[in-house]
Amino acid sequence: MKTKTFPHGIHPPELKNLTEEISLQPMPAPEKVMIPLLQHFGAPAKPLVQKGDEVSLGQKIGEGQGLFSASVHSSVSGKVLSVDSFHHPGGTPVPAVTIANDGQDKADTDKKEIKDPFSLSPEDIRDKIKEAGVVGLGGAAFPTAVKLSPPKDSPIDTIIINGCECEPLLTSDYRLMLEFPDEILKGAELARIATGADRIIVGIEDNKKKAFELFQEKIQDYEGEAVLLKTKYPEGAEKNLIYAILRREVPRGGLPFNVGIVVQNVGTAKAIWDAVSTGKPLFERAITVSGQSITEPKNLLVRIGTPFQTVIDFCGGLKEDGNILVMGGPMMGLTQWTPEVPVVKATSGILAWKAPAPGTEYSCINCGRCIEHCPMALVPTQLAKYVQFDKLPEAESWGILDCVECGSCQYICPSKILLVHWMRLGKNKVMSSKQKKSA
Amino acid sequence: MTDKLFILQSSPHFRDKDSVPKIMYVVIIALLPAVFASLYFFRLKAVGLYVSCLVACLATEAIFLWVRKKPLQSLGDGSAVITALLLAMTLPPTISLELAVIGSVVAIAIGKQVFGGLGYNIFNPALVGRAFLQTAFPVAMTTWFPPATLSFDTATFATPLGNLKFEEAIAQGTLTPLKDLFWGNTGGCLGETSAIALLIGAIILFSKKTIDWRIPLGIILALSVFTGIFWLANPDKYASPVFHALAGGLLIGAFFMATDMVTSPITPKGTWIYALGIGFMVGLIRLFGGFPEGVMYSILFMNTFVPLLNRYSRPKILGERRKES
Numbered sequence: 001m002k003t004k005t006f007p008h009g010i011h012p013p014e015l016k017n018l019t020e021e022i023s024l025q026p027m028p029a030p031e032k033v034m035i036p037l038l039q040h041f042g043a044p045a046k047p048l049v050q051k052g053d054e055v056s057l058g059q060k061i062g063e064g065q066g067l068f069s070a071s072v073h074s075s076v077s078g079k080v081l082s083v084d085s086f087h088h089p090g091g092t093p094v095p096a097v098t099i100a101n102d103g104q105d106k107a108d109t110d111k112k113e114i115k116d117p118f119s120l121s122p123e124d125i126r127d128k129i130k131e132a133g134v135v136g137l138g139g140a141a142f143p144t145a146v147k148l149s150p151p152k153d154s155p156i157d158t159i160i161i162n163g164c165e166c167e168p169l170l171t172s173d174y175r176l177m178l179e180f181p182d183e184i185l186k187g188a189e190l191a192r193i194a195t196g197a198d199r200i201i202v203g204i205e206d207n208k209k210k211a212f213e214l215f216q217e218k219i220q221d222y223e224g225e226a227v228l229l230k231t232k233y234p235e236g237a238e239k240n241l242i243y244a245i246l247r248r249e250v251p252r253g254g255l256p257f258n259v260g261i262v263v264q265n266v267g268t269a270k271a272i273w274d275a276v277s278t279g280k281p282l283f284e285r286a287i288t289v290s291g292q293s294i295t296e297p298k299n300l301l302v303r304i305g306t307p308f309q310t311v312i313d314f315c316g317g318l319k320e321d322g323n324i325l326v327m328g329g330p331m332m333g334l335t336q337w338t339p340e341v342p343v344v345k346a347t348s349g350i351l352a353w354k355a356p357a358p359g360t361e362y363s364c365i366n367c368g369r370c371i372e373h374c375p376m377a378l379v380p381t382q383l384a385k386y387v388q389f390d391k392l393p394e395a396e397s398w399g400i401l402d403c404v405e406c407g408s409c410q411y412i413c414p415s416k417i418l419l420v421h422w423m424r425l426g427k428n429k430v431m432s433s434k435q436k437k438s439a
Numbered sequence: 440m441t442d443k444l445f446i447l448q449s450s451p452h453f454r455d456k457d458s459v460p461k462i463m464y465v466v467i468i469a470l471l472p473a474v475f476a477s478l479y480f481f482r483l484k485a486v487g488l489y490v491s492c493l494v495a496c497l498a499t500e501a502i503f504l505w506v507r508k509k510p511l512q513s514l515g516d517g518s519a520v521i522t523a524l525l526l527a528m529t530l531p532p533t534i535s536l537e538l539a540v541i542g543s544v545v546a547i548a549i550g551k552q553v554f555g556g557l558g559y560n561i562f563n564p565a566l567v568g569r570a571f572l573q574t575a576f577p578v579a580m581t582t583w584f585p586p587a588t589l590s591f592d593t594a595t596f597a598t599p600l601g602n603l604k605f606e607e608a609i610a611q612g613t614l615t616p617l618k619d620l621f622w623g624n625t626g627g628c629l630g631e632t633s634a635i636a637l638l639i640g641a642i643i644l645f646s647k648k649t650i651d652w653r654i655p656l657g658i659i660l661a662l663s664v665f666t667g668i669f670w671l672a673n674p675d676k677y678a679s680p681v682f683h684a685l686a687g688g689l690l691i692g693a694f695f696m697a698t699d700m701v702t703s704p705i706t707p708k709g710t711w712i713y714a715l716g717i718g719f720m721v722g723l724i725r726l727f728g729g730f731p732e733g734v735m736y737s738i739l740f741m742n743t744f745v746p747l748l749n750r751y752s753r754p755k756i757l758g759e760r761r762k763e764s
Contacts, residue, residue, distance in 0.1 A: 168453060252756060254758065326452055330450075330451065331450060331452070332451065335446060335450075362558065364558050371707075376757045379705065379753060382753075402758070411453060411455055413455075414455070416454065421449040
């Protein structure tokens with residue numbers, strides 16, 4: 001069958017066989033959860049509880065502040081032990097609510113099921129999504145309600161459901177697609193109604209044929225189609241996915257709505273359905289726990305706020321040789337210094353393996369492979385040199401802000417240059433010098 | 440909970456297994472068929488030249504690394520070995536070993552290390568060494584002798600291109616047959632004579648994706664078009680594009696020298712301009728220049744433009760509209 005794809009990109013080892021056949025399993029709630037008030041792109045939520053309060057399962061414990069923010073809910077029922085700064089997988093500690101689980105899972109009683117969610121108005125759908133604290137579950141954790149409110153002058157015609165899961169090792173999205181296809185499509189339909197789009201397109205890579213065939217059949221009931229994509233990294237990056245499916249180019253510095261598209265991850269689509277149909281807030285998510293140093297790799301439904309250590313112990317513990325702990329995928333994930341960090345909304349995976357000693361770094365030999373593989377068609381080696389020599393205007397005009405930090409360049413670099421590191425540094429410097437100028 | 444220490448690093452956490460030394464070793468392996476061909480055709484003379492170039496290049500590299508306080512294991516990256524092999528392969532078999540050593544020292548010292556070593560040189564080091572010898576010892580660099588497989592009068596022996604240019608080979612009917620050019624049964628620099636050996640090496644390079652296919656294709660294309668026009672206009676005076684592609688240093692230049700990553704452009708558009716420029720220059724020098732052969736000067740000439748080409752050939756970024764920018 002003919003597959004679609006985008007130019008450039010790479011083929012890292014997939015390693016999905018460790019978990020792809022393992023069904024999602026709900027992990028028992030831990031004795032204690034640490035729920036950070038910042039788990040999304042934007043401003044932290046304002047705490048609504050204090051030490052000693054009793055909270056129920058799904059109770060809102062943090063209120064989103066301003067437009068780019070999201071509310072946070074309790075993932076257990078029990079007693080608030082503290083509201084204090086705590087480790088965060090992002091690297092810097094953030095305010096977090098620690099709750100002792102009473103094991104009852106007492107839920108809010110006033111949450112009502114809605115008979116026909118599809119008859120709701122776009123505003124109502126967005127309100128319910130916002131109320132449930134839904135954010136993009138692909139990794140960037142952008143508040144979903146904001147994403148579903150495109151400006152009036154940018155009409156949306158297509159909702160793309162991102163089922164690529166192009167990161168190696170991760171399989172939780174694949175399991176969601178196999179086990180919750182109806183919920184995902186219903187969530188996509190709600191997103192379609194909320195944005196006034198005409199159709200839904202589900203993009204799935206061809207290493208997940210089973211999921212593709214399932215969606216091809218299920219989507220008959222909706223306006224839209226399932227598209228098979230050639231397995232390639234970073235297929236799931238929004239701009240590349242849009243180009244692969246519809247050959248539309250999101251303008252530089254723009255967002256998908258500029259070309260009439262909203263992209264939602266499969267997990268987010270399911271969360272939208274849960275939030276709107278039952279009022280269930282986002283307090284648990286699907287994650288893959290995998291890597292050669294995890295004793296029993298698994299796909300789990302985990303409560304937000306569960307410490308990584310508890311999750312790893314549930315998977316048989318960490319093998320002796322594991323020396324790297326990553327949240328997310330191996331290409332864009334964040335390394336962790338402690339397994340005490342809690343699972344957050346953006347945690348798509350917990351991975352551990354034995355990382356080899358870093359290879360010798362050579363000077364750039366101008367092989368041009370980073371250019372050949374950059375999905376954004378940038379010139380990474382040149383950008384890195386501009387940043388090294390502090391030539392920020394040049395770096396900006398050569399497109400450093402277009403970098404999505406996918407890591408393709410650094411993956412392929414035979415000189416083992418830390419290209420993404422230089423990109424991040426450069427983006428940071430360019431942004432702060434811009435802010436200074438505008439201030 | 441645990442005292443275990445984890446590695447903290449910037450993403451990505453997976454890296455491709457290919458590395459600079461591996462790339463260099465692929466090039467060395469790809470050069471071997473042509474090296475063996477030259478050993479077959481030029482026997483002991485070739486052995487002497489390879490050994491002198493290898494020893495001199497590695498020694499010069501080592502001295503520079505030591506003086507610049509760089510780790511000596513950089514010697515193992517294979518780049519100096521490639522320079523040595525390529526330099527030896529572009530020397531005439533008559534040349535004395537002392538000159539080979541001088542060429543090697545110049546190649547590594549002036550061609551590479553003064554710029555900062557691997558990755559920073561502007562010109563192909565082996566060709567810098569060869570250009571130095573060509574200028575300083577022009578007679579030694581243009582005295583040829585026939586391969587061991589041919590019985591010829593050594594005193595008047597010339598390369599196929601020399602024959603073509605100075606001896607009116609087409610009119611005399613003494614133009615080297617294509618078959619000899621293909622197998623390497625002809626005069627010339629050590630490693631350039633056997634087209635088949637070089638093509639086997641090229642297949643190795645392509646299979647490992649070590650070289651940019653645009654470079655050999657662009658060079659051969661431009662040379663063929665250029666020489667083809669003149670050949671079609673006057674086949675009694677000009678040789679065919681096939682002859683030009685197989686004769687002289689064109690193949691070794693197109694597959695092994697112009698493709699040197701360090702000294703070729705990084706962008707696709709720049710690479711096309713660079714490759715077409717080399718092919719055109721080679722044709723120009725061979726047909727109308729003072730030398731019978733022009734591969735070396737063409738590559739060095741186009742090397743000069745690489746930084747400029749890189750600067751003005753930035754690819755279109757995804758989502759970029761060129762008119763606005």
